[in-house]
Structure formats: C-alpha cells, structure tokens
Amino acid sequence: MNTNCLEGKRCPKCKQESEILIFTRTWVSLTDDGTDPLADSLKNKSDVDYSEHELAECPECHFAGRVSDFCVKKTKKEKHHELGKSHKAQQN
Secondary structure (H helix, E strand, C coil), X not given: CCCCXXXXXXXXXXXCCCCCEECCCCCCEEECCEEECCCHHHCCCCCXXXXXXXXXXXXXXCCEEEHHHHECXXXXXXXXXXXXXXXXXXXX
16 A cells, blocks of 8 residues: 555556556756756756646556546545544554
C-alpha cells in the first residue's frame, strides 16, 4: 500500500500501484548536444507539478486516461477496515 506520492492511486484496469506515467511540462536545458532535464543550470527549476487533469498511463497494461482516473474510490469494505484499524490504534 502506498503512503506517499501514490497514496490513493492505482491503475483502474490492472490494479498495479507502483508507477504511473504522467505527461507534464517541465524545464530542460537545450544545448547544441540536445536536451538535458537534469542540467546543473536547472537547479532552481527542477520541480515538476501536475494536476488531476494531466494525461496518464499505466506502464504495465497501458491503460490511458487522466490522473484522476487513477484515483482509487474506496469501497465500503475498505472504509470499514480502515475505521477498525484506526479505532484499534486509538485504544493502544
């Protein structure tokens, strides 16, 4: 279960939850040799932001959609299970 950047996200088709490919715009250094997204001159421009509306793809099954399509909607059973774990933690 993911608890960081991918928390609450997984492929809706194959259910893998280790990676999502997201199409974003970002700064790159362009020199005569080509592009370099990791150039030292980009140290202040290295953040990559995205929204739930960006294009996304599962690298396993190639399901494609928007980032929002990868957001997991918890079932009643999952919500009940989490509530039970939370209640036990409060008792300890």
